[in-house]
Amino acid sequence: MAPNSxxxxxxxxxxxxPIRAFNAxxxxxxxxxxxxxxxxxxxxxxxxxxxxGLDDFxxxxxxxxxxxxxxxxxxxxxxxxxxxxxxxxxxxxxxGHRLRILDYRKRxxxxxxxxxxxxxxxxxxxxxxxxxxxxxxxxxxxHRAPLSWEIDDxxxxxxxxxxxxxxxxxxxxKRFDQLRQLAPDFQAIHPIGEHxxxxxxxxxxxxxxxxxxxxxxxxxxxxxWLFAQDMAPAYRFHRLFLEHLQSxxxxxxxxxxxxxxxxxxxxxxxxxxDALVVQTHRDPVRIVPSVASLEYAMRQVSSDDLQPFxxxxxxxxxxxxxxxxxxxxxRLHPEREGQxxxxxxxxxxxxxxxxxxxxxxxxxxxxxPDLADRMRRYVASHPRDEHGVHRYSLSAFxxxxxxxxxxxxxYCEHFGVAPEPFVxx
Numbered sequence: 309m310a311p312n313s314x315x316x317x318x319x320x321x322x323x324x325x326p327i328r329a330f331n332a333x334x335x336x337x338x339x340x341x342x343x344x345x346x347x348x349x350x351x352x353x354x355x356x357x358x359x360x361g362l363d364d365f366x367x368x369x370x371x372x373x374x375x376x377x378x379x380x381x382x383x384x385x386x387x388x389x390x391x392x393x394x395x396x397x398x399x400x401x402x403x404g405h406r407l408r409i410l411d412y413r414k415r416x417x418x419x420x421x422x423x424x425x426x427x428x429x430x431x432x433x434x435x436x437x438x439x440x441x442x443x444x445x446x447x448x449x450x451h452r453a454p455l456s457w458e459i460d461d462x463x464x465x466x467x468x469x470x471x472x473x474x475x476x477x478x479x480x481x482k483r484f485d486q487l488r489q490l491a492p493d494f495q496a497i498h499p500i501g502e503h504x505x506x507x508x509x510x511x512x513x514x515x516x517x518x519x520x521x522x523x524x525x526x527x528x529x530x531x532x533w534l535f536a537q538d539m540a541p542a543y544r545f546h547r548l549f550l551e552h553l554q555s556x557x558x559x560x561x562x563x564x565x566x567x568x569x570x571x572x573x574x575x576x577x578x579x580x581x582d583a584l585v586v587q588t589h590r591d592p593v594r595i596v597p598s599v600a601s602l603e604y605a606m607r608q609v610s611s612d613d614l615q616p617f618x619x620x621x622x623x624x625x626x627x628x629x630x631x632x633x634x635x636x637x638x639r640l641h642p643e644r645e646g647q648x649x650x651x652x653x654x655x656x657x658x659x660x661x662x663x664x665x666x667x668x669x670x671x672x673x674x675x676x677p678d679l680a681d682r683m684r685r686y687v688a689s690h691p692r693d694e695h696g697v698h699r700y701s702l703s704a705f706x707x708x709x710x711x712x713x714x715x716x717x718x719y720c721e722h723f724g725v726a727p728e729p730f731v732x733x
Contacts (some may be wrong), residue, residue, distance in 0.1 A: 311684075316466045317588065318604065318616055318704050327669075329691050330657045332716070334368075341694045342536070345389070345393050345395075345396045347378040347381055347382055347392075347395070347396065347399070348378070349371070349375050349378055349475050350730065352374070352396075352399055352403060353403065355363070355400060356400050356403035356404050356407060356626075357407070357643075359400065359404060359492075360404050360407045360408060360411075360674065362407040362408065362411050362660070364407070364411065364414070364688055365403070365407060365689050366406065366408060366727070367541060367545070369515070369541035369679060370514075370515050370517075370541065373515065373516035373517045373534070373537075373541075373708055374409065374516040375515055375555060376506050376529070376530050376533045376534075377399075377521055377530045379397075379529065379530075380527040380529040380530035380531075380533075380732060381395055381525060381527060381530075382533075382587065384526050384528045384529050384530075385525050385526055385527060385610070385611065386526060386611045386613040386615075387525070387610050387611055388610065388611060388612045390609070390610065391609070391611055392610075392611025393568075394524075394610050395524075395525060395610065395611065396417075398459060399578065401537060402513050402514045402516070403514070404445070404493055405462055405463075405685055406514040406515075406545075406631055408462070408463040409463060409514070409548065410548075412463050412552065412669070413548070413551075413552065414466065416555065416707055418555065419551050419552055420551065422550075422551040422554045422555050422684070424547060424551065424554070424562060424580065425561070425582065426460065426524070426561060426582045426583070426584065426671070427561065427562040427563070427580055427582075427583050427584075428445060428561065428562065428564065428582075428583070428584050428585075428586065428667070428671075429508075429563055429564050429565070429566075429569050429576060429583055429584070429585045429586070430445070430563070430564065430565040430566075430568060430586045430587070431565070431566060431568075431569035431585060431587055431588070432570065432572050432586075432587050432588030432589060432590075433567060433570070433589075433590060433592065433595045433599075433600065433627055433631070434567050434595060434598070434599040434627075435587070435594070435595050435598045435602075436588040436589065436590040436595065436653045437588050437590070437627075437651070437656035437657065437660075438567070438588050438652045439499070439565070440586075440656060440660055440687075440690075441586060441588070441651075441656065441660075441663070441664070441667075442505050442565040443504075443505065443686060443690065444660060444661070444664050444683045444686055444687070445563040445664060445667070446505050446528035446532060447564050447679075447683050447686050448679055448682075449560075450560055450561060451561050451562075451563045452475050452548060452554070452559065452560030452562050452563065453505035453506075453562070453563045453564070454505065454506050454508075454510075454511065454549075454550070454553060454559060454562075454564070455471075455502075455503060455504070455505060455506060456480055456484075456500065456501065456502050456504055456505075456506045457476050457477045457479075457480035457481075457501070457502040458474075458678070459504065459506045459510050459549075459553075460476065460479070460480040460483065460502075461476040461479060461480065461553075462549070462583070464551070464556070465553050465554075465555050465556030465557075466558065467556050467557055467558070468556070468557050468558045471558070475563045477502050477503070478502075480502040481501075481502040481685075482496060484500050484501065484502060487500070488500075490609045495563065500702055501633040502523075505563070505565065507565050507566045507568075508546060508564050508565065508566035508569065509523070509566050509568050510543070511546050511549045511550070512542040512543075512545060512546050512568070512640075514545060514549070515541055515544075515545035515546075516663070517534060517539060517541060517542035518542065518568065519539065519566070519567065519568040522603070522622075523602075523603055523606055524606050524609070524610065525607060525610055526607060526611065526615070526618075526619070526622075527624055528618075531622070531626065535571070535626075535629060535630075535633075538575065539572035539576075540575050540578060540579070542572075542575070542578060543572075543578070543579035543580075544573045544579065546579070546581075547579055549725050550562060561595075562654040567627075567630070569585070569629040570587070570630040570631060570633075570634045571629070571631075571633035571634050572633070573585070573634050573637040573638065573641075573644075574608065574637050575642075577641075577644060577647075582647075582669060583647065584647050584648075584649065584667070584671060585647060585648045585649070586648075586649045586651060586667055587634075587648060587649070587650050587651070588650075588651050588653060588656065589650060589652045589721070589723050589725050590653040590654075590725065590732075591654065591727050591728040592627065592628075592712055592713075592716040592719070592720070592725075592726070593702075593709050593712050593713065593714075593727065593730050594728050594730060595627065595705055596620070596623050596624055596627060596712055597620070597623075597699050597700045597701060597702045597705055597708060598703075599623055599627070600619050600623045600700070600704075600705040600707070601700035601704070601705075602614070602618050603623070604616060604619060604620060604633050604705075607619070616704055616705050616706065617699050617705060617706030619705055620705030620706045620707045621706070623705070624707065624711070624712065624715055628715040628719070631716065631719045632718070632719070633660065635718070635719065635722060646670075647670075648682060649666060649667055649670050650723060651666070652723075652724075652725070652726075654726070658684070660687055660696070661683045661684055661687065664680075664683060665680070691695070701732045702730075702732050703732050709730065713722075713727070716721045
């Protein structure tokens with residue numbers, strides 16, 4: 309099979325008729341040498357200022373990140389016309405969030421007085437039980453997770469008495485419905501919902517230093533650049549975002565989640581020195597093709613030239629590199645081990661509430677019987693595969709079990725990660 313050919317087991321991208329027609333126009337314009345929705349940093353900045361009436365973008369560290377992302381979208385993205393529109397709207401939306409959050413902070417100096425104390429960060433390879441832990445920990449009334457709808461439209465910060473009635477909830481629900489129509493397989497792979505806790509890759513996206521972009525587009529050049537950067541600017545903006553949300557009055561210990569925290573532990577602990585990190589573990593042979601399938605489902609929204617084998621190579625490099633970076637940080641800073649809890653997915657599946665109890669023990673916080681019962685009810689109401697069965701294979705992405713095991717050998721040996729049986733679909 310040619311390196312970038314599409315295996316038979318991967319379906320052709322789903323396209324509603326209006327988008328097929330839209331992309332056909334794009335192909336015609338391309339033959340004429342026209343490139344609508346061009347990405348230009350200065351044009352993006354100027355337009356976002358016009359749309360918001362604001363011009364203070366704050367810390368200039370976001371500019372090289374945005375420039376690299378824009379360049380990678382042009383060079384690596386192979387975007388169809390809808391993909392160009394989709395990407396440009398995301399960039400403008402994120403710039404708008406940045407402008408509005410910083411403007412609100414200037415007009416409300418009390419935001420800077422907010423204190424983020426002992427946050428919990430859940431991280432690990434994708435598909436390792438992090439979503440379940442995030443949901444369980446969010447059940448504690450003393451905890452606070454960033455919700456999808458309040459991050460989707462963050463200004464002004466949401467008030468506790470509006471958490472069920474804020475009109476932004478309906479707007480986010482509509483956006484998620486549109487995403488499900490564009491990528492019908494996505495919900496079974498990674499459930500989304502307006503009231504669900506959201507990942508930190510969305511909070512750091514307005515710093516333009518985030519895994520969010522490679523989840524949606526092929527931006528291989530940007531992702532390699534990002535891996536080599538000091539992520540301090542991303543975590544600075546992450547804190548600003550949390551302070552902004554908290555200033556609305558809904559307080560509590562923050563419970564946060566992202567696979568993006570796996571590598572830059574140094575930047576995370578520099579910004580949040582009192583954080584507790586929960587790292588989950590699972591056999592990478594089950595992870596790499598699964599996350600490749602997830603990203604394939606998302607990227608097919610914006611490109612007619614998907615390259616599954618190249619995507620497989622990207623996933624193999626990205627997650628092995630992230631793990632190695634995080635392991636090196638932990639090796640150099642053994643004093644932090646008291647602030648890190650390691651959980652294997654097999655443990656989480658077998659006894660999720662017991663695993664949460666271990667987290668509370670490390671926090672030195674009482675895990676009451678009422679809390680345990682509340683979390684058991686959560687587990688019972690969210691059965692595995694409640695949104696459908698996710699099927700994936702190694703061969704679809706040109707992956708080989710032995711190669712994956714070799715790439716992650718150090719990780720598996722260090723954390724005692726047991727191999728899981730895997731039959732290629």
